[in-house]
Amino acid sequence: MTASALVPDPLLSGASILVTGGTGSFGKAFIRYALDRLDPKRLVVFSRDELKQYEVRHLFDDDPRLRWFLGDVRDRERLLRAMHHVDYVVHAAALKQVDTAEYNPWEFVKTNVIGSQNVVEAAIDAGVKKVVALSTDKASSPINLYGATKLTADKLFVTGNHYAAAYQTRFAVVRYGNVMGSRGSVIPFFARLAEQGRSLPITDLRCTRFFITLPQAVQMVVDAFDMMQGGELFVPRIPSMKVTDLAQAIAPGAPMHDISLRPGEKLHEEMISPEEGRRAVVVRDGRYFVIQPDLATWGYQPPADGKPVPDDFSYRSNTNEEWYTQDQIAAIIDAGL
Known part of the structure; x- marks a missing residue:
């Protein structure tokens, strides 16, 4: 089925x-998906880099449904001006480099928290209906x-529903791990080294990670x-992978060496902590976990299809039950996902 033949999402259509x-x-992948499948009336791109906006405008041939707002979430x-007459907001703006944050903590607080x-x-003042904010596995039991800052942001969006209880606006968060093919991904870095x-x-030969594709x-x-x-x-229910398997999928037979963990880096990633697990259920036939709010004054009800997780x-x-093999990793990379 071609993209133009796809039925638009009924909630976001128009x-x-x-x-x-x-x-x-993520923003570019979401724009492509939205233009092809969601049939939006208007898609506002809010970012602070004028050159990137110029490049993305041309990437999408100045689609008339796109609007371009230079601005900073600070x-x-x-x-407020950009959200005028906006129905739905995806909050993807953040500073993300772990080591950079250690040297520039207040800049990360200003962008990611404030x-x-x-x-x-x-969003509340503009009358937005729903906001979905992007989080990271680093927000679970953070050590950097x-x-x-991302854990704080998660809590701001969840508790934002208290502020919005008398209004229509509602907030939720999605948390996932590393994204294959994103800017800063280790995949092109390993590929360049292998070519040379x-x-x-490898930060530690024992390292394991969660990886998700941009389409996912x-x-x-x-x-x-x-x-x-x-x-x-x-939280998505996805397979884990060994970092050594990822490296060998990119460059079969390439030598590897252990450089040890960097400051603020975990040996294994976590997306749901034991404390959060007490409030977690599985939904959508096992595709997603939902960490439910522990204090909800806005009429929240547990999901009808939610199934409890183990004690x-x-x-x-x-400790994940599902794992990617080297062949599966290679197939995902070859598919350009």
Whole structure:
């Protein structure tokens, strides 16, 4: 079936949608999906880099449904202007580099924390219907500054439903791990080293990670809009992979060497902590976990299809029941996902 023959999503069809950080890897993938499958009335791209906006405008041939707002999430008034007559917001803007955050902590707080609160307040004041914010596995039991700012942002969006209880606006969060093919992905880095015949640096040969493709990430956000009541934190149920398997899938037979963990880096990733696991259920035939709000004053009800997880449940990349093989990883990379 061609993209033009696809039936638009009934919730988002004909709607006005805004994406913060819309010129990033996720933003570009979401724009393509939205233009092909969601049939939006208007899609507002909100970002702070004029060159990237110029490049993305040309990437999508200046589609007349696209609107371009230069602005920073640190600027609440600019957000409020951009959200005028917007129905749905995807909040993807963030500073993300773990090591950079350790040297520039206040800059990360201003964008990831204060910027998130600005999105919450602007969305309520503008009468936005639903907001889905993107999070990261680093926000679960954080050990670095970046993860701490994203955990704070998660809580701001969940508790934003308290502020919005008397209004129509509702907030939810999606949390996933590393994205294959995103800007800064290790995949092109390993490929370049392999072409040069160099050994591949592995942070720790025991490392395991969660990986998700860009199409999976976009579909998860669209599904979250459909599933959310407000206050949920959605987590995908996906396979884990060994970092050494990823390296060998990219460059079979390439030598590897252990460079040890960097400051703020975990040996294994976690997307649901044991504390969060007490509030988690499985939905959509096992496709997603939902971490439910522990205090909800806005009329939240547990999902009708929610199934409890086992006692003492946590979701970690090293104890996951599902794993990618090297051949499966290679097939995903070859498919360009």
